[in-house]
Amino acid sequence: MKALTYQGAKDVRVENVPDPVLLAQDDVLLRVTATAICGSDLHIYRGKIPGMKDGDILGHEFMGIVEEVGPAVTALRPGDRVVVPFVIACGSCFYCDKTLFAACENTNPGRGAILNKKNATAGAGLFGYSHLYGGYPGGQAEYVRVPHGNVGPLKVPQVLSDEQVLFLSDILPTGYQAAVNAQIGAGSSVAIFGAGPVGLMSALAARFLGAEQVFMVDHNEYRLQFAQATYGVVPINFDKDEDPAETILSATGGHGVDATIDAVGFEAKGSALETALTAVRLEGSSGKALRQCIAATRRGGVLSVPGVYAGFIHGFLFGDAFEKGLTFRMGQTHAQKYMPQLLEHIANGRMRPEVIISHRMKLADAARGYEIFEKKEEECRKVVLTP
Numbered sequence: 001m002k003a004l005t006y007q008g009a010k011d012v013r014v015e016n017v018p019d020p021v022l023l024a025q026d027d028v029l030l031r032v033t034a035t036a037i038c039g040s041d042l043h044i045y046r047g048k049i050p051g052m053k054d055g056d057i058l059g060h061e062f063m064g065i066v067e068e069v070g071p072a073v074t075a076l077r078p079g080d081r082v083v084v085p086f087v088i089a090c091g092s093c094f095y096c097d098k099t100l101f102a103a104c105e106n107t108n109p110g111r112g113a114i115l116n117k118k119n120a121t122a123g124a125g126l127f128g129y130s131h132l133y134g135g136y137p138g139g140q141a142e143y144v145r146v147p148h149g150n151v152g153p154l155k156v157p158q159v160l161s162d163e164q165v166l167f168l169s170d171i172l173p174t175g176y177q178a179a180v181n182a183q184i185g186a187g188s189s190v191a192i193f194g195a196g197p198v199g200l201m202s203a204l205a206a207r208f209l210g211a212e213q214v215f216m217v218d219h220n221e222y223r224l225q226f227a228q229a230t231y232g233v234v235p236i237n238f239d240k241d242e243d244p245a246e247t248i249l250s251a252t253g254g255h256g257v258d259a260t261i262d263a264v265g266f267e268a269k270g271s272a273l274e275t276a277l278t279a280v281r282l283e284g285s286s287g288k289a290l291r292q293c294i295a296a297t298r299r300g301g302v303l304s305v306p307g308v309y310a311g312f313i314h315g316f317l318f319g320d321a322f323e324k325g326l327t328f329r330m331g332q333t334h335a336q337k338y339m340p341q342l343l344e345h346i347a348n349g350r351m352r353p354e355v356i357i358s359h360r361m362k363l364a365d366a367a368r369g370y371e372i373f374e375k376k377e378e379e380c381r382k383v384v385l386t387p
Contacts, residue, residue, distance in 0.1 A: 002387065003141035004366045006056045009047025010374075012367050017057065020137065020145040025072035028149035030084065034162040035062035035139050035363070037373050037383040038086075038170055039196040040265075040308050044130065045370050051132035060086035060127040061169040062139025063162060066153075073149040082153035084146055085335035086170040088125040088136060091151035102332035107147065108134040123332050140366055142387045154339045157347065163354040163384065164346055167201070172353045173338040174306050175201025175263075179209055181329035182259035182304035186210035191248050191296050192233070193289050194263035195223035197382050198306050200356050202261045203231040208351060215257065217244045217292070222379040230355060245295035256298035264289040265307030287315035294320050305330035359383040 003017045022029055038061050043049050063083035066076050076082065088107040089096050095103035107125035125147075128138015137144060146153060156165045175198055184190055188211045192202050195218035206214050216233040218224050224235035234251070236244045249256055293303050294317050303326055321328070345351040358381040361369045369383040 001142040002363060003057045003137075004059065004363065005054075006044065006052050006058055007054050010045060012045065012058065012370055014364055014366055015055075017055075017141075020143050022068060022070050023145065024147060025070045026147070026149050027070045028066055028073060028076060028146040028153060029068040030062075030064045030082070030139075030144050030146050030153075031067050032062050032064040032139055032142060032144060032387050033081075034064070034166050035059050035141075035385050035387075036166060036169075037061075037140075037366070037369055037385070039198060040129075041370070042374050043265075043308060045374055049130050049132065051130035051135075053131065053135075056128070056130070056135070057137040057141055057144075058128045059138035059140030060129055061166065061171070062127075062144065063156070063166050063169060064139075064144075067143070069149060075150040076153060076155070080153075080155050081158065082155050083165050083168045083339070084127070084139065084144075085152045085154075085168075085173070085339060086127055086129075087152070087332060087335050088127065088134065088147055089151050089336060090148055096151075099334060099337045101151075101334045101336045126332075140363065140385060142363070152336060154343065156343065160347060161354075163357060164352075165343065166384065167197075167353040168335075168339050168342055168346075170333070170335065171197045171201045172204075172342055172351070173335040174198050174333040175203075176205040176208075176338055176342060177333050178202045178261050178263065178304045178306040179205035179211075182206075182261055182302050184209045184211050184259060187212045188259065189213040189215075189252060189257040190259045190261060191215040191217065191244075191257045191293070192261045192263055193217045193244075193293060194265075194307065195220060195227050196263065197356060199261070199263035200227060200231070200381070201353060202263055202306065203227055203233055204351065204353065206261075207231055208345070213252075213257070215244075215248050215251070215296075220376055223381065226356075226381065245292045248296040252298070256296050256301065258298060259302040259304060260293035260297045262289050262293050262303065262305045262307045265309055287313040287317075291315060291317055294324070294326065297324065297326055299324045300326075302327045302329060304328075306333070356382045357384055361385055363387045
């Protein structure tokens with residue numbers, strides 16, 4: 001089959017690779033009909049994620065048609081049309097029983113070995129996201145093996161298009177969980193740092209949950225303009241505003257917003273010192289986005305972090321967070337928990353995540369899609385690929 005493979009930093013190629021086969025009793029073999037490039041895929045593309053090997057198949061946002069099922073699969077049958085969560089969960093461990101699917105104990109054997117730690121803080125396995133998360137082949141391919149077929153894949157009605165439901169695989173539940181973690185309700189105020197796909201889905205979810213005032217901070221003017229037109233955000237361009245948090249404080253009577261959402265993550269552009277420390281691996285992440293979030297959040301407020309972080313941060317203002325009595329909520333998304341209810345909201349027209357799509361391309365052109373997305377060319381917001 002054809003699949004997009006990793007060959008090193010900023011080197012991805014569509015190649016012929018062996019077809020996947022069923023390996024376990026509850027495996028599903030899926031023919032991919034649509035897949036997308038995620039903002040977190042760019043961390044891999046830039047060579048920032050450990051545990052990648054040449055030839056690894058990328059992609060964790062995908063959907064398709066069930067071609068074959070293992071003998072233990074009872075929830076699906078060949079011909080079913082499904083969208084697949086990026087998190088691979090067993091459905092029966094200590095954490096899955098608590099609906100904390102991203103903390104599954106049984107689907108990620110890789111992280112402890114990669115980090116040489118017996119007690120590594122391993123979460124669930126992820127599709128197409130390095131051997132740090134289990135080394136599972138991803139879905140930017142013609143076919144993909146889906147483990148634990150009774151737990152993850154969600155059947156979708158034929159009346160809904162692929163584009164309407166594709167983002168149930170990751171960015172919609174991720175943005176929704178970020179907004180839920182931020183305790184957003186009717187009349188809330190929130191500031192979202194990052195206007196990429198997860199930031200945009202966070203804005204969608206915040207409005208859906210009743211947020212009255214939504215600030216959005218980014219340095220890509222076209223993304224901010226889209227968010228303003230689509231979700232009614234107050235745009236703040238940090239290329240033009242050196243201190244977005246101060247602007248937010250001024251706009252909220254000096255108090256700050258009820259909650260902030262950091263949809264940027266560890267690749268936020270930090271100070272010259274942070275950049276140097278990160279380059280020599282003495283710093284795991286830039287703390288700039290988190291510092292801005294802490295400053296912009298009111299006392300007793302919430303800081304929600306869907307953005308990917310790695311390692312440690314020296315410039316983390318824990319004292320400020322303590323004095324303000326902030327609550328932090330963060331982590332990978334428990335996608336399986338939210339997918340059914342979000343599908344209902346899409347079906348009844350209350351959510352339209354597909355509006356963020358800016359580029360539609362064939363899988364054969366995936367390398368160019370990554371380049372456009374990474375360089376933010378052609379006002380790129382989201383790339384969808386079809387095999």
